[in-house]
Amino acid sequence: MKVRIFQATLAATLIFFALLPTFADRYFINYFLLLFMYLTLAGSWNIITGYVGYLALGHASFFGVGAYVSALLIIEFGVFWPIAALAGGVGAAICAAIMGGICLRLRHIFFAIATLAFSEAIRVIVLSWDDVTYGGFGVSIPLYPYLAPFYYFMGGCAVATVLMTFFLARSNFGLRLLAIREDEDAAESVGVDTTRCKIIAFVMSAVLCGVAGGVYAPYITYIEPVSTFSVLITTQLIVMAVFGGTGTIWGPVIGVILLSTMQEIFWAQFPYLHRVLFGALIVGTILWMPHGLIDVLKTRGLLPRSRNL
């Protein structure tokens, strides 16, 4: 019975969001578009950090690489933006494969800061390689006059992220990742090819970030290195995923919905203070509800205990 209620709610939500552009104000379409973007980013990050247990601090760079690949393809070669966005995903995947190949042979403490260093390095490269990337001037993309296609594409990314996590959580491969998270040496000794699994998971967690960046660039029509590769993006997606609950399918979703709504209502009025609150929120969440809101709901009996949630 409970499962049916859940499925019905899910279907109703999907239909609601599919029909939203036909009746809603532009403000709401824009708002949900960005919410979908954060769903994609936080959900993707959840794969490497929630399921594999490796803290990745460079996801803004996948987003940024996706945005730049897409933007440059559009303005230099006139590629239609949805194709450019997918190419952005490919760019991010290649980036992640290189970065993962180097960083994931190492254990946690190396990995976290190595990803941070990588993303800083990518930002410096984009900033100083101005023959190709236009450096600090940024890239302007001609306006594509419709909003709904961006909305649907970003929504598709969010749905794809949730589906990917869902199948991952139920798959054999997902179990291997969990084994790595709990005890990497033990996982290796029972025959899990840990490095390979970690790299695949890392690439999986980068692809959709790249696509989201690839959609974001033509949507926002102007990108530049400092804000596109900002640590703030990484912080924001981490705080959302951690608040909702990492290592679960719906945790990041709940976190993104709650926190972006709060951000829209209250925090937008305090542009600097809300960043401070982000930091405090990460610390507080880790200390008092280390498995996130979704785990609190589960222990209180408000949600069924299931691996599928």
Added chain:
Amino acid sequence: MLEGIPVIWLQVLVSGLLVGVVYALSACGLNLIVGVMGIVNMAHGEQLMIGAYITLGVYLWLGTQNPLILLVAIPVTFVLGMMIQKYLLEPMMESLEVGTLLLTFGLSVFLSTGGLFVLSANFRFVPLFSGSLVWGELAFPIARLVTAGFAVVLTGAIYLFLRKHRIGGAIRATSQNAEAASACGIDVRKIRILAFGLGSAMAGAAGALVSTSYAFNPDIGMTFILKTFAAIVLGGMGSFVGGLIGALILGVGEAMAAYITTAQIAEMFAYVILVAVLLFRPNGIMGIKKT
């Protein structure tokens, strides 16, 4: 002009070393924490930033040119570090590593953005020293020389403390094998708190030294954690001497890169080193393999 070439290289080398010893202070501090706790404190750079602002505050408050105000940051960041370990990290010691790392990352975000909120993003500077020491064709800013002197003395003092003192021995024992140390009657919890405080104090001291020769704002933590990290990866995680060597190589390498190319590309030097070392020698020069 022909004689000028080796002189300029000597200048670059010494300048690099002068910066390198300040990096070394921060790197040895982080290595102390890594060694004892097995985790990287992501907020290490922010503690450095706090050290710089404390120095600025004391300088503005007292309006003195006395270089001893550089030492004020040390006790403050020492206590701050002990409190962070005691109240935030100690409850997390049994949980998954990713949780602890995330916690220090959250702390780093909190401190740097809190700094931006309270202190604004304007770049500040502590003009404690001025002028340069000119020696033949070489010239070195007084600020760099004095801060390098402070850094050498402080690093040396901590090194001797770890080598000779009973408590230093307990810290080393804990970092080699916490369980065995605990079995020998060492209160591992207290040692962790102390080690974290010491590591933070070293970051704070490095920040105080940095404040006299670089412009800083609340965002510098990020730059310095990456440089510190590059230094300890290069030298070897958890090895005090390794951190020292790594930091000196990093300082000299950066100075040379800045001389040959541009300052912006020199910024990349730390990252390039980081990636290269991770690829070819993940345990660093003096690395000890942790089990």
